[in-house]
Amino acid sequence: MADKNTPAPAEQVELRRDVTVWGSYMWGYADVGADVFVALGLVFAAAQGAAPLAFALAGLVYIMIGLAYTELAATYPVAGGGQYFTLRGLGDLWGLVAGSALLLDYTIDIALFAVASTGYLNGFVNLVFGFNITDISMKLGPLNIQIVWLLETLLLIVFLIWLNVRGIRESSLFNELVGIVGIASEAAIVVMGFLLAWDPGMLLHQWVVEAPTLDRFMYGSSLAIISFVGLESISQAAQETRRPATIVPRTSISLVFTVFIFAVAFSTLSMGVVPWQEFVGQEDEAVALVANRIPYLGLIAGPVAAALGALILAISANSGVMSASRLTYSMSRYHLISTWFDKVHARYRTPARTIVFFSLIGVLELVFSFLTPGVMDTLGNMYAFGATLGYTLVFIALIRLRFSDPYSPRPYKMPLNFKWQHSGRKVDVPILGFIGMLGVLTILFEVVLTHEIGRIAGPAWVLLCFAYYVWYRRSQKLPIGTIKRDWETEQVHVLTSAEEYEMLEEYKEALAERDKGGR
Amino acid sequence: MRRGRIPPPEAFTWEDAFHIAVGILCLPVGAIILYRTLSIAVAPPAILVGGGFIAFGVYRLYTAWTRLRLYRQIKGAKKQ
Numbered sequence: 049m050a051d052k053n054t055p056a057p058a059e060q061v062e063l064r065r066d067v068t069v070w071g072s073y074m075w076g077y078a079d080v081g082a083d084v085f086v087a088l089g090l091v092f093a094a095a096q097g098a099a100p101l102a103f104a105l106a107g108l109v110y111i112m113i114g115l116a117y118t119e120l121a122a123t124y125p126v127a128g129g130g131q132y133f134t135l136r137g138l139g140d141l142w143g144l145v146a147g148s149a150l151l152l153d154y155t156i157d158i159a160l161f162a163v164a165s166t167g168y169l170n171g172f173v174n175l176v177f178g179f180n181i182t183d184i185s186m187k188l189g190p191l192n193i194q195i196v197w198l199l200e201t202l203l204l205i206v207f208l209i210w211l212n213v214r215g216i217r218e219s220s221l222f223n224e225l226v227g228i229v230g231i232a233s234e235a236a237i238v239v240m241g242f243l244l245a246w247d248p249g250m251l252l253h254q255w256v257v258e259a260p261t262l263d264r265f266m267y268g269s270s271l272a273i274i275s276f277v278g279l280e281s282i283s284q285a286a287q288e289t290r291r292p293a294t295i296v297p298r299t300s301i302s303l304v305f306t307v308f309i310f311a312v313a314f315s316t317l318s319m320g321v322v323p324w325q326e327f328v329g330q331e332d333e334a335v336a337l338v339a340n341r342i343p344y345l346g347l348i349a350g351p352v353a354a355a356l357g358a359l360i361l362a363i364s365a366n367s368g369v370m371s372a373s374r375l376t377y378s379m380s381r382y383h384l385i386s387t388w389f390d391k392v393h394a395r396y397r398t399p400a401r402t403i404v405f406f407s408l409i410g411v412l413e414l415v416f417s418f419l420t421p422g423v424m425d426t427l428g429n430m431y432a433f434g435a436t437l438g439y440t441l442v443f444i445a446l447i448r449l450r451f452s453d454p455y456s457p458r459p460y461k462m463p464l465n466f467k468w469q470h471s472g473r474k475v476d477v478p479i480l481g482f483i484g485m486l487g488v489l490t491i492l493f494e495v496v497l498t499h500e501i502g503r504i505a506g507p508a509w510v511l512l513c514f515a516y517y518v519w520y521r522r523s524q525k526l527p528i529g530t531i532k533r534d535w536e537t538e539q540v541h542v543l544t545s546a547e548e549y550e551m552l553e554e555y556k557e558a559l560a561e562r563d564k565g566g567r
Numbered sequence: 568m569r570r571g572r573i574p575p576p577e578a579f580t581w582e583d584a585f586h587i588a589v590g591i592l593c594l595p596v597g598a599i600i601l602y603r604t605l606s607i608a609v610a611p612p613a614i615l616v617g618g619g620f621i622a623f624g625v626y627r628l629y630t631a632w633t634r635l636r637l638y639r640q641i642k643g644a645k646k647q
Binding site: 100101104239242243246248249251252255305309312313315316317319320 | 592596599600603604607608610611612613615616619620623
């Protein structure tokens with residue numbers, strides 16, 4: 049049992065369980081679907097004729113990340129995602145590192161996807177009315193700020209903050225409606241593109257002749273991994289999902305395949321439709337560029353793809369707001385950051401303080417990026433560091449938890465395991481977990497080698513969070529290391545609140561059996 | 568530990584019809600990609616995508632067929 053002086057996670061009011069199967073899928077798709085719109089141009093500009101290979105390799109690693117998240121989110125259906133799993137598996141310090149890395153990504157997610165959304169909106173206006181809003185700029189000393197684009201993006205973020213403070217039901221519904229249109233339209237672009245516009249000769253030419261240098265390919269494949277925050281969103285929403293042990297595996301595995309198919313299909317289609325050089329400088333409207341080349345339909349498909357991009361990127365930014373707030377809600381509950389963030393809005397039962405605070409950090413990142421020559425480049429450059437660092441720790445936590453917590457029922461387990469005798473009990477050791485960890489570590493290595501901004505800003509952010517953590521823990525007279533917690537009682541509470549009674553019984557039986565045999 | 572958590576089909580739904588439509592659509596798209604690519608040369612990305620479309624279409628149709636069979640069995644058992 050927990051120490052008498054152990055601070056229990058504050059939980060005055062809990063998050064509502066409002067998210068359905070479709071809602072859970074759409075939270076993930078909000079990131080997944082939008083990633084193609086942002087990543088396609090960026091990856092093509094970097095990986096050139098090998099862009100589909102970059103997407104495929106990153107996608108394979110993503111499949112393993114997806115399976116790891118599926119197992120952990122179904123086993124521990126609480127807000128916090130990778131941070132919570134790492135905290136539970138590796139302790140407070142590593143939980144903080146994973147949490148701060150993923151938090152960096154979510155705040156960038158808000159800024160990057162909001163700016164890309166308004167970028168596509170401006171592209172739509174340009175295609176339909178011939179007026180380029182992004183050209184309107186303001187001189188500020190040596191800087192040339194695209195002021196209207198910045199203001200549009202700020203307005204969008206304020207709208208998303210309001211939506212999320214109002215509650216998960218409203219914002220989930222928003223995601224679902226836009227997501228349906230998004231999936232249908234993306235599928236239509238892929239199918240019509242392959243049938244009417246795709247030229248295998250162009251694909252072969254780019255594949256053979258336009259191969260990138262090794263460092264360009266490494267940069268491209270590490271950018272391709274930025275697509276992979278979708279499943280983290282599902283696990284963030286797990287605490288608000290009805291019957292999570294049932295729903296999370298279904299939605300996660302569906303999403304893994306949606307990601308892979310769309311990413312590889314879009315990149316292969318693009319390479320047979322547009323020379324890679326044309327993506328350079330048009331990264332923010334890559335999908336519209338491809339759609340515009342579809343014969344007969346291009347005149348309509350171009351503006352439709354731009355409008356769709358604006359919508360789908362807006363739901364991705366919304367997903368970022370939601371996930372950042374849930375992550376910090378979880379971090380504050382476990383005293384990694386101040387419990388000031390832990391308060392849930394009395395009326396809407398949403399973590400309103402964290403929504404506002406960390407969305408404002410996203411706003412700051414947005415404003416700073418507008419002061420640099422390439423807004424999306426600056427944000428995208430920082431994005432991969434947080435994801436790869438967080439996912440590496442999640443893999444280590446997954447392996448550790450198989451040993452330290454073999455009693456929690458796992459509705460889904462990563463495939464390919466071998467049995468290992470540990471403390472008088474057979475443990476399933478995940479082979480794919482080790483392979484996935486090596487894959488993510490390789491991409492993290494690529495990020496450190498090739499991302500000039502990310503390799504500085506990423507570790508600096510994590511260090512800043514660590515300094516705050518030390519200050520906060522000392523001010524609360526709490527240890528810097530791991531606080532002893534009663535995970536067993538918490539797991540019972542989590543399963544009870546999730547109404548997973550079958551799992552609860554199984555868990556209690558496993559604990560009773562362990563206690564009978566002696567610890 | 569895996570449970571049969573997804574309930575057996577009680578009716579032929581719009582979701583099943585959607586899966587069948589997706590499966591039927593994926594097969595010709597995959598076949599066209601493969602045919603057009605292989606008629607020029609062997610390009611791994613195109614073969615992966617073409618093969619992926621066909622595999623996904625077959626999987627969707629197989630899933631729909633399995634559900635339809637189960638539904639018929641349940642319906643038959645209810646009648647008896």
